[in-house]
Amino acid sequence: MSDPASKYFDPSITDRERAIFEAAIALAMIYHKFTGIPISSDKRLISSLEETIRLSSATQPFKESTDVKIKTGILKKKKNPYDYTELSGRNIDVKVVARYGGAEATARLRFIREISYPLMYIEKVKSRHNVKG
Amino acid sequence: MSDPASKYFDPSITDRERAIFEAAIALAMIYHKFTGIPISSDKRLISSLEETIRLSSATQPFKESTDVKIKTGILKKKKNPYDYTELSGRNIDVKVVARYGGAEATARLRFIREISYPLMYIEKVKSRHNVKG
Amino acid sequence: MSDPASKYFDPSITDRERAIFEAAIALAMIYHKFTGIPISSDKRLISSLEETIRLSSATQPFKESTDVKIKTGILKKKKNPYDYTELSGRNIDVKVVARYGGAEATARLRFIREISYPLMYIEKVKSRHNVKG
Amino acid sequence: MSDPASKYFDPSITDRERAIFEAAIALAMIYHKFTGIPISSDKRLISSLEETIRLSSATQPFKESTDVKIKTGILKKKKNPYDYTELSGRNIDVKVVARYGGAEATARLRFIREISYPLMYIEKVKSRHNVKG
Numbered sequence: 001m002s003d004p005a006s007k008y009f010d011p012s013i014t015d016r017e018r019a020i021f022e023a024a025i026a027l028a029m030i031y032h033k034f035t036g037i038p039i040s041s042d043k044r045l046i047s048s049l050e051e052t053i054r055l056s057s058a059t060q061p062f063k064e065s066t067d068v069k070i071k072t073g074i075l076k077k078k079k080n081p082y083d084y085t086e087l088s089g090r091n092i093d094v095k096v097v098a099r100y101g102g103a104e105a106t107a108r109l110r111f112i113r114e115i116s117y118p119l120m121y122i123e124k125v126k127s128r129h130n131v132k133g
Numbered sequence: 134m135s136d137p138a139s140k141y142f143d144p145s146i147t148d149r150e151r152a153i154f155e156a157a158i159a160l161a162m163i164y165h166k167f168t169g170i171p172i173s174s175d176k177r178l179i180s181s182l183e184e185t186i187r188l189s190s191a192t193q194p195f196k197e198s199t200d201v202k203i204k205t206g207i208l209k210k211k212k213n214p215y216d217y218t219e220l221s222g223r224n225i226d227v228k229v230v231a232r233y234g235g236a237e238a239t240a241r242l243r244f245i246r247e248i249s250y251p252l253m254y255i256e257k258v259k260s261r262h263n264v265k266g
Numbered sequence: 267m268s269d270p271a272s273k274y275f276d277p278s279i280t281d282r283e284r285a286i287f288e289a290a291i292a293l294a295m296i297y298h299k300f301t302g303i304p305i306s307s308d309k310r311l312i313s314s315l316e317e318t319i320r321l322s323s324a325t326q327p328f329k330e331s332t333d334v335k336i337k338t339g340i341l342k343k344k345k346n347p348y349d350y351t352e353l354s355g356r357n358i359d360v361k362v363v364a365r366y367g368g369a370e371a372t373a374r375l376r377f378i379r380e381i382s383y384p385l386m387y388i389e390k391v392k393s394r395h396n397v398k399g
Numbered sequence: 400m401s402d403p404a405s406k407y408f409d410p411s412i413t414d415r416e417r418a419i420f421e422a423a424i425a426l427a428m429i430y431h432k433f434t435g436i437p438i439s440s441d442k443r444l445i446s447s448l449e450e451t452i453r454l455s456s457a458t459q460p461f462k463e464s465t466d467v468k469i470k471t472g473i474l475k476k477k478k479n480p481y482d483y484t485e486l487s488g489r490n491i492d493v494k495v496v497a498r499y500g501g502a503e504a505t506a507r508l509r510f511i512r513e514i515s516y517p518l519m520y521i522e523k524v525k526s527r528h529n530v531k532g
Contacts, residue, residue: 017521021519038162311455314450
């Protein structure tokens with residue numbers, strides 16, 4: 001599919017930069033849209049939520065793939081009606097690959113203990129060519 | 134399971150009123166947490182999102198059952214990378230049953246054309262007894 | 267203003283029950299829509315967020331008043347670029363009064379240490395008359 | 400402030416690419432965290448929400464400035480209790496400047512009628528030097 005929006009971008013933007021831009025949007029969408037959702041140790045809930053995030057991310061422009069892992073190990077059995085948790089930056093791990101023209105950016109969201117922060121970062125960028133797409 | 138939080142409530146609250154309170158919280162959680170999620174006509178996405186909402190609602194206190202129907206009829210095939218939609222008050226229909234003690238409240242969220250509004254309302258309340266639980 | 271939606275409700279619902287229903291919706295809207303917003307110890311941010319929540323809640327049906335207190339005491343000064351927090355069930359305290367016909371329900375959202383949970387509960391309900399409105 | 404997270408990034412990432420990455424995160428945070436908030440034509444609500452978004456964005460890493468304009472022109476006076484709207488991709492316009500090392504990326508979120516889409520795009524990127532920071 002062609003990109004009817006490319007004309008709105010600064011013309012100096014390369015495919016590599018655009019792929020990075022799209023990967024960042026995906027991670028921030030996932031974090032800000034899905035964290036806070038009530039979850040428990042119910043395996044069906046965890047796997048349907050992972051699938052929902054994966055396929056929801058895929059609807060957005062230029063997303064090549066999205067891997068989502070919700071770490072259920074830290075969730076415990078319900079002892080009273082108020083005993084459940086929420087999806088948060090501490091229990092989600094996401095890898096998104098965005099492709100634009102000849103470039104592919106792999107970005108990651110995961111909790112980094114050192115800075116006590118759910119960091120979004122670029123793991124790898126590949127370009128088949130360095131010319132603009 | 135007993136309710137360690139009942140002591141915080143106004144003691145004049147009946148089971149019937151508490152069931153209504155809990156059903157309202159469920160509908161508003163679903164509306165305000167899940168609308169805005171990017172969706173397409175992909176049937177796997179729609180059904181995993183319905184399942185996620187249903188099971189996420191079930192984690193919360195005093196929810197008996199949750200039915201979710203996302204109306205995919207209005208979603209069309211992707212023509213360009215920007216062609217997708219979001220879960221909204223116009224394409225979701227939810228029925229929640231909350232039970233507290235001897236009372237059961239059935240509440241509904243659906244778009245009402247007359248007022249152009251995703252209305253939350255109480256369809257039915259049943260009490261086995263009218264005494265407090 | 268009259269209520270064009272009252273006909274959708276179970277006819278056995280009293281004004282008191284409707285006020286409780288509307289108060290619950292307000293608390294759950296505030297919790298599920300606003301938690302997760304990035305915040306810092308910046309007093310202008312905290313007070314504009316409190317004002318935003320208060321006035322946003324007021325736009326919704328049958329809300330009489332909303333008090334919001336964000337507990338900034340627990341927020342510390344920024345030491346690195348990743349040092350900030352989010353609005354959460356641990357740092358927000360909300361009181362909503364909903365009125366319907368002759369009844370008024372006061373509901374509260376605050377973190378209860380005993381159950382380690384941001385509890386929504388009904389503090390008080392008042393009815394001028396016990397008949398239906 | 401130094402950046403304790405830079406070591407997690409692909410070492411080939413330039414300052415210019417990092418600034419683009421951070422600007423994209425800001426726009427997607429604003430869109431996915433704030434849309435859906437109930438709003439009306441109340442000028443105090445609109446301006447406190449604009450201020451909240453602006454200052455909330457500023458708490459996040461490497462944000463230089465954020466301009467937010469909510470287009471209240473399309474909001475009408477309340478005729479019944481259900482007559483209000485929500486912040487959405489159609490009524491928000493955001494410009495974010497992110498700076499990293501010697502580079503500055505200006506990104507924009509606004510509704511583009513041609514594609515009927517709230518587009519996020521890069522308006523301009525400036526680098527004082529093209530070497531890595």
